Amino acid sequence: MNKWFIRQPPPDGDFIVFGLPYAGVGASSFAEWPMQIGGGWFCPVQPPGRENRLHQPVPASHQEYAEQLSDALAEVLTPDRPYALLGHCGAVPYLLQTAGELEKRGLPLPHKLFASSWGAPDQGLYGPLNFVDLSTVDLVAEITALCAAMGRSIDPELAEIAAETMLADLEVQRRYRYEDTARTSAPVCVIGWTKDEVVPAEQVPPGWDRCVQASFHTLDGDHWELLRGPKQLLDLIDHEMGA
Numbered sequence: 001m002n003k004w005f006i007r008q009p010p011p012d013g014d015f016i017v018f019g020l021p022y023a024g025v026g027a028s029s030f031a032e033w034p035m036q037i038g039g040g041w042f043c044p045v046q047p048p049g050r051e052n053r054l055h056q057p058v059p060a061s062h063q064e065y066a067e068q069l070s071d072a073l074a075e076v077l078t079p080d081r082p083y084a085l086l087g088h089c090g091a092v093p094y095l096l097q098t099a100g101e102l103e104k105r106g107l108p109l110p111h112k113l114f115a116s117s118w119g120a121p122d123q124g125l126y127g128p129l130n131f132v133d134l135s136t137v138d139l140v141a142e143i144t145a146l147c148a149a150m151g152r153s154i155d156p157e158l159a160e161i162a163a164e165t166m167l168a169d170l171e172v173q174r175r176y177r178y179e180d181t182a183r184t185s186a187p188v189c190v191i192g193w194t195k196d197e198v199v200p201a202e203q204v205p206p207g208w209d210r211c212v213q214a215s216f217h218t219l220d221g222d223h224w225e226l227l228r229g230p231k232q233l234l235d236l237i238d239h240e241m242g243a
Contacts, residue, residue: 002072002075002076003046003048003052003053003056003072004045004046004047004068004069004072005043005044005045005046005072005076006027006044006046006052007043008076009041009043009076010041011105013036013039013040013041013081014038014039014040014081014082014242015039015040015041015081015082015083015084015111015241015242016040016042016043016081016082016083016084017037017040017041017042017043017083017084017085017086017114017241018043018044018045018073018083018084018085018086019033019042019043019044019086019087020045020047020069020085020086020087020091020094020095020098021044021045021046021047021050021091022088022089022090022091022146022227023089023090023091023129023166023169023170024050024139024142024143024146024162024163024165024166024169025035025050025143025146025162025165025166026046026047026051026052026053027045027046028044028051028101029044029046029049029150029227030042030092030227030229031150031167031226032150032227032229033229034229034234036236037237037238037241038234038237038238038241039238039242040237040238040241044211045069045099047059047065047067047069048158049165049168050162050165056142058165058168058169058170058172059172061074061172061175062094062097062172062176063092063097063101063217064091065093065097065098066097066100066101067099067100067101069094069098070098070101070102070105070107073102073107074105074107077107077108078108079108079143081243082111083108083110083111083115083236084110084111084112084114084240085098085099085110085112085113085114085240086113086114086116086237087114087115087116087118088116088117088226088227089116089117089118089126089127089198089199089223090127090130090169090173092115092116092118092121092140093121093173093176093178095113095115096113096115096121096178096182096184096212097182098185099184099186100182100183100184101114101182102184103184103185103186105157109184109185109186110181110186110196111186111241112186112187112188112189112237112240112241113184113186113187113188113189113212114188114189114191114237114240115188115190115191116191116192116193116195117191117192117193117198117199117204117223117225117226118190118199118204119199119203119204119205119206119207120206120207120208120210120211121178121208121211122178122180122207122210123207124209125174125176126199126203127198127199128169128198129142130170130173130174134167134170134171134174139163139166139167139170140156140159140160140163140179142166143159143161143162143163143166144159146224147159147202149222149223149224149226149227150224150227154199160237178211180211183211183212184212185213186212187212187213187214187215188208188212188213188214188215189206189214189217189236189240190204190205190214190215190216190217191204191217191218191219191226191236192204192205192216192217192218192219192234193218193220193221193222193223193225193226194218194219194220194221194228195217195220195221195222195223195225196221196222196223197222197223199223203220204216204218210232217231217236219232221233
């Protein structure tokens with residue numbers, strides 16, 4: 001079984017959506033999501049350096065991540081079944097890099113990319129954590145708050161481990177620069193959230209059209225709403241994947 005997937009993508013279904021996790025957390029961050037979205041399947045991605053892959057090194061760059069994930073996707077993609085990549089906030093640069101890598105290799109392109117809580121990629125990074133002093137920020141508190149937002153508690157020792165992963169992720173993210181050579185022709189559904197205080201909805205739409213073919217959607221909820229698998233988002237995905 002490919003380690004990038006906590007469960008092997010089923011061979012049937014109208015489509016499949018691969019969810020790339022947020023910084024510092026793994027596939028279990030999608031625990032509230034159903035396995036099925038309409039006639040399709042949802043498959044959380046498990047990058048190295050977290051949960052059951054804790055002892056494997058975090059990819060040192062977005063390109064390394066994209067290459068490894070593309071290798072994994074190449075084993076399960078079929079030309080006759082549409083698929084999508086979904087990423088929230090800090091996962092969006094990885095999503096775009098992976099789509100570009102898939103295109104460069106001539107592999108089947110995503111039918112859609114779902115990019116949540118992130119502004120135009122050519123304008124840099126978004127969200128306070130990408131600008132704070134990483135030597136002083138309390139990432140254990142960040143992990144604890146993230147879990148609380150999802151209605152969970154976390155053991156302090158596990159929070160310490162997750163904080164180390166988040167630090168590694170943030171250090172890699174600081175080096176990210178969107179390059180036009182990584183442009184993808186896959187269409188992007190850009191999603192903002194009405195109560196998002198991390199990446200406010202008004203920061204999301206401007207400029208995406210310079211980089212990709214984009215459509216824009218504003219959904220009701222805070223920054224963490226996506227992780228709750230809200231019906232409004234699932235309905236949007238089902239609609240877009242069937243369009």
